[in-house]
Amino acid sequence: MKNSMQIPSDITLACCQHFNSGIGRYSYMLGESLRELKSNVKLYKVYKPNHTDVDYHKHKWIKKIPYRSFRGLHSYILPYFIHQKIKSTPKDQIIHGHWFLSGLAASYTPNPVVVTMHDVSLLHITEADKWFTGYYKWAINRFKERRTPIIVVSNNAKMDTIKYANYPEELIYVSKGFLNFNQFFYDDTVIKDKDKFTIIYTGGLGGRKNVGLLLHAMKVIEKKYPHVFLKIAGAHPEYTNYPAIAKELGLQNIEFSGFIPDEKLNQFYNEADLFVFTSLYEGFGYTPLEAMAAKLPVISTKGGSLTEIVGKGGTLVEYNVMDMIEKITHYIENEKERKQQAELGYEWVKQYTRKNSLEETIKAYNFY
Structure with missing residues (x-):
């Protein structure tokens, strides 16, 4: 690991969700933040022409990932569509995948890869069917085998990642989420209904x-x-x-x-x-x-x-x-x-x- 902290001059971000989701919002805010630090950012995100987040694509640095869902197969084939867009990224450039589907797509490139997992809750909270859970576990094991650094969003999530994924501690980074205080703030001009x-x-x-x-x-x-x-x-x-x-x-x-x-x-x-x-x-x-x-x-x-x-x-x-x-x-x-x-x-x-x-x-x- 390098001793000095260097901001990548060029970086590719890949997002497997639309911007009205938590992961999507994270991707956009991270991209904006890195751009403010003068990093040349390309953010590839899933695209549907009639989706509510379509206006984000007016930004030149946000690139489209057109995709097809095929109903229940969506999560299994989406990495293919993501990979098709990011595979031409220069080999020395970091690809940062947001959530495991984007990370999985990036793992099939020769590039250095970072994956934001957020947490590994699907390993210990029953939310998905056994096939999806197995797929999720397989992807994490692939990251582990490739010694891919992953980002989680709390110290608790880090402990869970060590416990449930047996992920090496030296590969886990805790980057807590941040708010856009220009979007969320106290507005004293809003009048509340005093009767309710x-x-x-x-x-x-x-x-x-x-x-x-x-x-x-x-x-x-x-x-x-x-x-x-x-x-x-x-x-x-x-x-x-x-x-x-x-x-x-x-x-x-x-x-x-x-x-x-x-x-x-x-x-x-x-x-x-x-x-x-x-x-x-x-x-x-x-x-x-x-x-x-x-x-x-x-x-x-x-x-x-x-x-x-x-x-x-x-x-x-x-x-x-x-x-x-x-x-x-x-x-x-x-x-x-x-x-x-x-x-x-x-x-x-x-x-x-x-x-x-x-x-x-x-x-x-x-x-x-």
Whole structure:
């Protein structure tokens, strides 16, 4: 490994997801940041002509990866489409793959490769079928055999990578995520509805996100406090069982807000009174931090890295309905403490800067 920290003059980034996903957003922000450091960046990303992120392709440094999904085969054939675009990268140039599908495509080039795994949750959290899990494990073993440096997004994720993937510690770099504070900020011009108390959740709606915990707590909360409303933001709630659970519980004060575009997300945070996060496992966890940046008090579960990332900036809750009800009730009834916690979170989130994250990413590049 080199002793001096050098920023690559040229680098190729490869992203296997669209920019409305967490991985996609990470790719774009990293590319922008490296460009500000005068690195010549090419970012190859998946492309569909009618997708909501199509406007990003107006930037010359963002290159298209047209692809076909073939339904259930999407993840197995996407690396082929990525590889076709990145294989002509000059051999001495680093290719940085974002998530394992991009990393797998890069691993079939002669180039030095870095892979951001974020975490290895699929090795120990049951989310995918056995075929996909086996595919995921095989890809990680391939990275290990090639001594590929990987980036994870928390110290907890690093420990999990050592434990569950048996990945060599010297090949693991911790680069915590960072926020775009121009996008997420406290906006005192937003007027809140004083007749309502609004609880929000933002994020994915897969089973691991455990939103049912909040729905069951809301059954008790809305009966006791008729002025309390819950808004759940996340794409395609109609494909989940959460609306059915809400109906079964007889919830009245609930709204499934669907996907919130980036340009409207900060206002969504600022209009709320309390943010609640329920995930069973996170390698990092962006949305609690986004809420803190908007000066919202945060209640979060403890799964994975959440204890580390949310830390003193939020109130941690156990995985049971009664504890969730107790914590939410406390903030409904105590405006002073709600504001105090919001201020604590507002200060806590300031550590998640672009500078701190980039320093660790560049260390991974300097492995070669």
